[in-house]
Amino acid sequence: MVGIITDTTAISKVMPKTNSLTYRGYAVQDLAATCSFEEVAYLLLNGDLPNRTQLNKFKKNERSQRNISTNHNQIIAKFPKKAHPMDTIRTSVSYLGTTEIAWGNEPVEADMGRAVDMIAKIPTMIAADFRYRNKKRRIPPRADLSIAENFFHMCFGKVPSKPVVKAFDVSLILYAEHSFNASTFASRVITSTRSDIYSAVVGGIGALKGPLHGGANEAVMEMMKKIKTPKNAESWIRRAMLNKDLIMGFGHRVYKNGDSRVPTMKKCLEDLTQWSGEDKWLGIYNILADIFINEKGIYPNLDFPSGPAYYLMGFPINLYTPIFVMARVAGWSAHFIEQNANNSLIRPLSSYTGKSQRKVGKISERK
DSSP, X not given: OOSXXXXXXXXXXXXXXXXXXXXXXXXXXXXHHHOOHHHHHHHHHHSSOOOHHHHHHHHHHHHTTOOOOHHHHHHHHTSOTTSOHHHHHHHHHHHHGGGSOOOSSOOHHHHHHHHHHHHHHHHXXXXXXXXXXXXXXXXXXXXXXXXXXXXHHHHHSSOOOHHHHHHHHHHHHHHSOOSSOXXXXXXXXXXXXXXXXXXXXXHHHHHHTSTTTTTHHHHHHHHHHHHOSHHHHHHHHHHHHHTTOXXXXXXXXXXXXXXXXXXXXXXXXXXXXXXXXOOHHHHHHHHHXXXXXXXXOOOBOTHHHHHHHHHHHTOOGGGHHHHHHHHHHHHHHHHHHHHHHTOOOOOOOOOXXXXXXXXXXXXXXXX
């Protein structure tokens, strides 16, 4: 089902005239150039960008909630090490939902508080699981760092240089929201039943895990690793095209002339390439993108530059989609609050293609 309008939203839209994704009316590329992820999260939840006082209050609130309980840490430590991090973060958020009684249609202040709590705690959960699965001790969060800085600290024990932190922060902004995508729609369907915000986010994570949605950034980097070097790129992609293989990171259901987020994220990839001195991933990117754009008229989507960008930052590939969760929880929460404000059960109809009504025969008469 493509292009069917199912509801209204004031949170985000791809503007047809400019082909630009906007959050609450602001072009996402402008937000990425000017704002921090914390400012964008505030914008999505509250409808307007914060002034200095509002931002400081939001940051103080978020930073005060980053720690998770001893029980929660112990549960994360016991997760099977072979489990994908998307499975562990899904289960970890679900556990968080057991720590209080929450239902839909509660005061908006309560759900706003839960949203900020998840924005604060989800990076801690992801980083703790990353450390435990690599047989390392958990690194507690710090309250003197931004969300982006703190995630590096919790994963690696240090904060990298400003260009790396900025590139990561920009990626969180670009991934924070995208209207009625698959995971957001799944979250809104759950919300419409008057379920709680934790259930809505868990449903969103389940949908985001799929390689046709959030998991595409992982698939892009796995593909690039198979290609190995820029000199292999053209022959590899032409062979894949000839075999009609599914090539991840290209095309989008919404954008007609290219994903408006890509130029911003590609600039981050270029900055990271210069910072690291490793240029083969950017080389592969350019060759594949040129072939697809010039010969097929199909443009890269956000997952295409973000995959190699995260790789250069030092993150393992199976952490890319959980990072997506870190960002998108702001958008899912905004949609949860919006759906609850004017709720109607989302119950679409289907076109039945099965057999016509028939009688149940005796077992001896069945073929």
